[in-house]
Amino acid sequence: MQRNAFLNNKKIHQNILPGVFMTAAVQMVNITDSIIAGNILGQDAIVAAGISMPVLLFIQIPAIILAMGGASEAALFLEKHDKQKADRVFSASVVAAFIISLFVAIMSPFLIEKLAIVLSGNVALAELTEPYIRVNFMGIPVLSVAIIFCYFINLGSKPHLGSIFLIIANMFNLVFDILFLKFFGMGMDGCAVATLSGYLAAMVVILVYFMQGHHQFHLRRLDRKFFGYTSLVVKSGILKMDFTLMSVLKPIIINFVIVRFLGNNYMAVYSVCMGTMLIAGLFTDNIASLVKNTTGISGGYNDYYDIYTPYKKRVKYSCIITAVLIMLFLAAPQVITTLFGITEENVLALCKPALRIFACSFPFCLYNKLMIIYYQNILHTVLSAIIMLMQEFLMAVPLVLTGMFLFGFTGICIMTVISEAVIALPVFFYRIWGQYNNGSGGWLDLYMFTRAADEKFMD
Numbered sequence: 001m002q003r004n005a006f007l008n009n010k011k012i013h014q015n016i017l018p019g020v021f022m023t024a025a026v027q028m029v030n031i032t033d034s035i036i037a038g039n040i041l042g043q044d045a046i047v048a049a050g051i052s053m054p055v056l057l058f059i060q061i062p063a064i065i066l067a068m069g070g071a072s073e074a075a076l077f078l079e080k081h082d083k084q085k086a087d088r089v090f091s092a093s094v095v096a097a098f099i100i101s102l103f104v105a106i107m108s109p110f111l112i113e114k115l116a117i118v119l120s121g122n123v124a125l126a127e128l129t130e131p132y133i134r135v136n137f138m139g140i141p142v143l144s145v146a147i148i149f150c151y152f153i154n155l156g157s158k159p160h161l162g163s164i165f166l167i168i169a170n171m172f173n174l175v176f177d178i179l180f181l182k183f184f185g186m187g188m189d190g191c192a193v194a195t196l197s198g199y200l201a202a203m204v205v206i207l208v209y210f211m212q213g214h215h216q217f218h219l220r221r222l223d224r225k226f227f228g229y230t231s232l233v234v235k236s237g238i239l240k241m242d243f244t245l246m247s248v249l250k251p252i253i254i255n256f257v258i259v260r261f262l263g264n265n266y267m268a269v270y271s272v273c274m275g276t277m278l279i280a281g282l283f284t285d286n287i288a289s290l291v292k293n294t295t296g297i298s299g300g301y302n303d304y305y306d307i308y309t310p311y312k313k314r315v316k317y318s319c320i321i322t323a324v325l326i327m328l329f330l331a332a333p334q335v336i337t338t339l340f341g342i343t344e345e346n347v348l349a350l351c352k353p354a355l356r357i358f359a360c361s362f363p364f365c366l367y368n369k370l371m372i373i374y375y376q377n378i379l380h381t382v383l384s385a386i387i388m389l390m391q392e393f394l395m396a397v398p399l400v401l402t403g404m405f406l407f408g409f410t411g412i413c414i415m416t417v418i419s420e421a422v423i424a425l426p427v428f429f430y431r432i433w434g435q436y437n438n439g440s441g442g443w444l445d446l447y448m449f450t451r452a453a454d455e456k457f458m459d
Helices: 005-041 043-077 083-110 112-120 122-140 140-153 160-183 186-212 225-238 240-262 264-289 290-300 303-333 333-339 345-359 362-379 381-394 396-409 409-436
Strands: none
Touching: 005 043, 005 160, 005 186, 005 264, 043 083, 043 112, 043 122, 043 140, 043 186, 043 240, 043 264, 043 345, 083 112, 083 122, 083 140, 083 225, 122 140, 122 186, 140 160, 140 186, 140 264, 160 186, 225 362, 240 264, 240 381, 240 396, 264 303, 264 333, 264 345, 264 362, 264 409, 303 333, 303 345, 303 362, 333 345, 345 409, 362 381, 362 409, 381 396, 381 409, 396 409
């Protein structure tokens, strides 16, 4: 029996927007800081924010592991109608995230100065980087608890609340960035304080949610089973962290080399390029990544229509947005550079061709992302991991560094496109070959899933 098409489409759109906004809001924090700091403090502030981004993501990894693993395990317990164990998983995730992040905050005074020098490569840039990462390290307990709550709130009957929380946090972050930098003159300290203040202000959403009597989870008193639940959550979360770990390691290496061999101006251009790619990915990648939230469950019930429909729609949405972004980047790269506050003529001259070249990588990047999700959904996890490792490290880092040493910054831009294409093209032909030899003696659908034979709706 087919699903009701109207209800199916409604559910797809209902889940797309909260999921996209939530993931986008998390990623927008550093981009907002880069844009505001670049316009008020100058392009060196863009560099400071850019080289700090992977390190700040790295210290959030424990909270993300606990959030993803805890949400997955809690969902399983809720399916079994074991509310007590779901609450204990939630409590263990919150407490463990707070303890780990508190340790990071306590240790930060002994790490920040040396870390800033290592990231910056020179004293002048380190003076901007140090206060930014210092305040973020000190405030990591706030961010960690917020991440945990957002993931668990999305499991409840009001998944939009997690998105609302992060959107409010970013709105306050934007206001506080302008207030602290332009009017109070707080410099890079102000960027980090604005981020933490935004999250604290948005905590009102979480407080209101938990003050209501019908919220999904409750904090429970810790007992001797705390470590058992924490271990369960960590094991589940680590399995989902391969992409995040690679996405941290790659920019640390590339940023380190660019700052030392090409200088701050080129690092500013690269930060703008990576910031714009992140903005593009906020919608294309995030829409695509939400496929696995529905198709994995439906696949367990052999509900091929419920697999096929969301995948097809999300692929279409991602492709349309990608096409629009490419046209924008090719036609008006100066709009993007102005957004980040780049005003020096020599840096502007570098940014325009760089952004146009980077835009050419969007289709390949999107296709690789879709293939990673596709192979995860059909339980070909080894293929998915291979594509992910190649995209985020094994192919990207060597080619980009080779391009830089051979052709300078232009080589970085060109090799970024080539690294994505070199992965996408073999994967494409392998997928075509695999579909033709799927055992049924014919081709599968364009969207790679077995298409339901009868698509009559129940409307």
